[in-house]
Amino acid sequence: MxxxxxxxxxxxxxxxxxxxxxxxxxxxxxxxxxxxxxxxxxxxxxxxxxxxxxxxxxxxxxxxxxxxxxxxxxxxxxxxxxxxxxxxxxxxxxxGNGWVSRLCHDPxxxxxxxxxxxxxxxxxxxxxxxxxxxxxxxxxxxxxxxxxxxxxxxxxxxxxxxxxxxxxxxxxxxxxxxxxxxxxxxxxSRAETGEPHAADRADPRAQQAITVCFAMEHLPGEDHTIDRPRQYALWRDLRPPGWPGPLLSWTTSRPETHEPLTRFLFEAEDGHPWWTFRRILDRANFEEGFARSDVTVVNWPQNDYWLGPVVGVDPAERERNIGAARQLSLSLLYWLQTEAPRPDGGVGYPGLRLRGDVVGGTPDGLAPAPYVRESRRLRxxxxxxxxxxxxxxxxxxxxxxxxxxxxxxxxxxxxxxxxxxxxxxxxxxxxxxxxxxxxxxxxxxxxxxxxxxxxxxxxxxxxxxxxxxxxxxxxxxxxxxxxxxxxxxxxxxxxxxxxxxxxxxxxxxxxxxxxxxxxxxx
Incomplete structure (x- = not known):
C-alpha cells in the first residue's frame, strides 16, 4: 500500500x-x-x-x-x-435574489x-x-x-x-x-444534558432530516416532465404525523409555531413563494437574452427525508435511505410537473425543467450528495x-x-x-x-x-x-x-x-x- x-x-x-x-x-x-x-x-x-x-x-x-x-x-x-x-x-x-440568503448563487x-x-x-x-x-x-x-x-x-x-x-x-x-x-x-436525553428541549430518552437514530436538493428552471409552453419515479405513489399518498396534510402539497408547517402555511410556486400568502426561496439565478440581474429562465434550488420542507437515519448505520441502510431521499425529491418534481394545483384552477407545471448541469451532471439530475444536517458529534x-x-x-x-x-x-x-x-x-x-x-x-x-x-x-x-x-x-x-x-x-x-x-x-x-x-x- x-x-x-x-x-x-x-x-x-x-x-x-x-x-x-x-x-x-x-x-x-x-x-x-x-x-x-x-x-x-x-x-x-x-x-x-x-x-x-x-x-x-x-x-x-x-x-x-x-x-x-x-x-x-x-x-x-x-x-x-x-x-x-x-x-x-x-x-x-x-x-439569484433568493429571499433565504443574501448570496444565492450557482454552486x-x-x-x-x-x-x-x-x-x-x-x-x-x-x-x-x-x-x-x-x-x-x-x-x-x-x-x-x-x-x-x-x-x-x-x-x-x-x-x-x-x-x-x-x-x-x-x-x-x-x-x-x-x-x-x-x-x-x-x-x-434530558437527564444527560439538562436541556429543556432534549428528548426524554437518548436515541442515536433520532437524527435530523436529510435533503437531496435539485435545481430547476421554468419554461412555459414546453413539456419537460420526467419519467414517473418508482416510489411516486408512496410519497404522493404519505401524510406524516403532525403534518397539516399530504407531504406533497403546497401547505406545510411553520417551523416556529407548527401552524399550517400555504405557499404556491409563484405566489404565497406571506409574500414569499417557493420559486424565490432559494433562487440562484434571477434573469433581472443579467443582460436580456442571457438565460431562458430563472433557476431555483429545491430544498423545501416537502423533500426533507426523515424516515430513516444515514449516520451511524451500516452502509446498506445508509444507501437505502439516501436512495429513498432521492426518490422523494424526484417525486416532488414529478408532482410539481403533473399534479400540483395551480391558482388558476389547473394542475401541474410541465415546463419545469430539471437542471442537472447545475449540480455537476449526476445521472438522476439531483445534487451529488445529500444535505446532511447532523453529524456524529465529538465528546x-x-x-x-x-x-x-x-x-x-x-x-x-x-x-x-x-x-x-x-x-x-x-x-x-x-x-x-x-x-x-x-x-x-x-x-x-x-x-x-x-x-x-x-x-x-x-x-x-x-x-x-x-x-x-x-x-x-x-x-x-x-x-x-x-x-x-x-x-x-x-x-x-x-x-x-x-x-x-x-x-x-x-x-x-x-x-x-x-x-x-x-x-x-x-x-x-x-x-x-x-x-x-x-x-x-x-
Whole structure:
C-alpha cells in the first residue's frame, strides 16, 4: 500500500475542510485533503445549498477568509458574466435574489472560487487535494491517530495517509467512528444534558432530516416532465404525523409555531413563494437574452427525508435511505410537473425543467450528495448546551467563553427528526465558539472540521450552517499549525492561559472575530 506523509491531513472536503486547508497552508504546513465527490465545498457545492447566514453577515460576524469567499463569488459574477449595469454596481449583489440568503448563487461558481483560493497553495506544493476518495480505516496508537486509509472510488486503490494532525471534515463524522474517538449520535436525553428541549430518552437514530436538493428552471409552453419515479405513489399518498396534510402539497408547517402555511410556486400568502426561496439565478440581474429562465434550488420542507437515519448505520441502510431521499425529491418534481394545483384552477407545471448541469451532471439530475444536517458529534472537553445560547433561557445574554475561538449566529433550527419529532425553531443569542468544544476528551491529534464539534442534538441546530462550519474548520487548521510549530497539543493550548492567549492573538491576526458587539437575539 502506498503511504503519503503530510503535516495536516483533512478527511472530507466540506466548507470546513476548505477553510482548514487554506488556514494550515497559509501558515506553511503541508496539507493533504480528501473528498468523496468530485467537488470540494460540501453544503455550498455538492449538496447545493446556498449559504444560510445571519442578518449581520455583510458587516461582521464572519472570518476574513469567509468574507473573501463571499467577495470572490460576487466578483466572479462581475468579471465573467453579463450582469446589468445596475446589478454590477450593487455592492451586495445577490445573483439569484433568493429571499433565504443574501448570496444565492450557482454552486458551480462556488466551486470555481474555492479553486481560485486554493490554487496558489496547490501550485506551491503545500496542498494536495485527492478526489474522489473514501476513508476506510484508521490506525491508532494509544490516544493518537497514526494513519487513515482511503480508497479511490474510481481507481479502487488504497492509500495510507500519515500525519501528526488529522481533521475530520466528513459530513457524517466518519473519522470519529473509524478511529474510536468518543462521540455522540442522534438525540441525548434530558437527564444527560439538562436541556429543556432534549428528548426524554437518548436515541442515536433520532437524527435530523436529510435533503437531496435539485435545481430547476421554468419554461412555459414546453413539456419537460420526467419519467414517473418508482416510489411516486408512496410519497404522493404519505401524510406524516403532525403534518397539516399530504407531504406533497403546497401547505406545510411553520417551523416556529407548527401552524399550517400555504405557499404556491409563484405566489404565497406571506409574500414569499417557493420559486424565490432559494433562487440562484434571477434573469433581472443579467443582460436580456442571457438565460431562458430563472433557476431555483429545491430544498423545501416537502423533500426533507426523515424516515430513516444515514449516520451511524451500516452502509446498506445508509444507501437505502439516501436512495429513498432521492426518490422523494424526484417525486416532488414529478408532482410539481403533473399534479400540483395551480391558482388558476389547473394542475401541474410541465415546463419545469430539471437542471442537472447545475449540480455537476449526476445521472438522476439531483445534487451529488445529500444535505446532511447532523453529524456524529465529538465528546469534547466542553459541550455547548441549550442553556448556554438559547434566548428564552438567558434573557441577559449568552454564555461568554474565555476560550472563545470564533463567533456564530443562527436560530436553534432543527428539521423533523427520524422517529417523529417535528420542527424545533427557537430564539438564540449570537454566540461564541469555545475551544473546549473542539478538544476531544481523550484523543490528542484529531480536530473537528465541521458540524462534528462538541455540541448537542439541540445546539447543532444553531451551529450547523455555512459560516460557523467555515470558522470551525479554519480554527482547526490554524490550531494544528500552531501546535506543530510550538510542539504542543491542542489540550495544552486550551488549558494553559499563556498559550491560549497566544493562540487567540494568532486567530485575531488571521481575521477571526472572538466576540460579538451588543446584539439582539435571532
Amino acid at each position: 502506498e503511504a503519503l506523509r503530510t503535516d495536516v491531513a483533512i478527511i472530507g472536503g466540506g466548507l470546513g475542510a476548505c477553510a482548514a486547508a487554506l488556514a494550515a497552508a497559509r501558515l506553511g504546513c503541508r496539507v493533504l485533503l480528501t473528498e468523496e465527490t468530485h467537488w470540494l465545498g460540501g453544503q455550498l457545492t455538492n449538496q447545493a445549498v446556498p449559504p444560510d447566514e445571519h442578518r449581520w453577515i455583510e458587516d461582521f460576524g464572519a472570518t476574513a477568509s469567509y468574507r473573501a469567499l463571499r467577495r470572490g463569488i460576487r466578483d466572479y459574477y462581475r468579471v465573467h458574466l453579463p450582469l446589468t449595469a445596475e446589478a454590477r454596481a450593487r455592492e451586495a449583489l445577490n445573483p 458551480r461558481v462556488a466551486v470555481a472560487v474555492l479553486h481560485q483560493m486554493m490554487i496558489p497553495h496547490q501550485l506551491s506544493g503545500r496542498l494536495l487535494a485527492m478526489l474522489p476518495q473514501r476513508p476506510l480505516a484508521a490506525w491508532t496508537h494509544g490516544d493518537r491517530i497514526t494513519g487513515i486509509v482511503v480508497r479511490g472510488i474510481e481507481s479502487g486503490r488504497d492509500v495510507l495517509i500519515e500525519a501528526p494532525y488529522f481533521i475530520d471534515a466528513t459530513p457524517y463524522g466518519d473519522l470519529l467512528d473509524l478511529a474510536g474517538v468518543e462521540h455522540v449520535l442522534g438525540a441525548e 469534547a472537553e466542553l459541550t455547548v448546551l441549550e442553556q448556554h445560547i438559547a434566548y428564552p433561557l438567558r434573557p441577559d445574554g449568552p454564555e461568554l467563553f474565555e476560550d472563545s475561538v470564533g463567533i456564530g449566529s443562527y436560530r436553534i433550527d432543527l428539521h423533523p427528526r427520524v422517529g417523529g419529532a417535528g420542527y424545533l425553531d427557537t430564539g438564540c443569542w449570537p454566540f461564541q465558539i469555545p475551544l473546549g468544544a473542539m478538544i476531544p476528551v481523550r484523543v490528542e491529534n484529531l480536530l473537528p472540521g465541521g458540524k462534528n464539534l462538541g455540541v448537542t442534538h439541540i445546539t447543532n441546530g444553531a451551529f450547523r450552517l455555512h459560516p460557523v462550519e467555515w470558522t470551525v474548520g479554519e480554527v482547526a487548521g490554524l490550531l494544528a499549525a500552531f501546535c506543530l510549530e510550538k510542539k504542543l497539543t491542542p489540550r495544552a493550548v486550551r488549558n494553559r492561559p499563556a498559550l491560549l492567549e497566544a493562540f487567540q492573538s494568532l486567530l485575531q491576526r488571521e481575521g477571526i472575530e472572538l466576540s460579538w458587539p451588543s446584539l439582539a437575539p435571532v
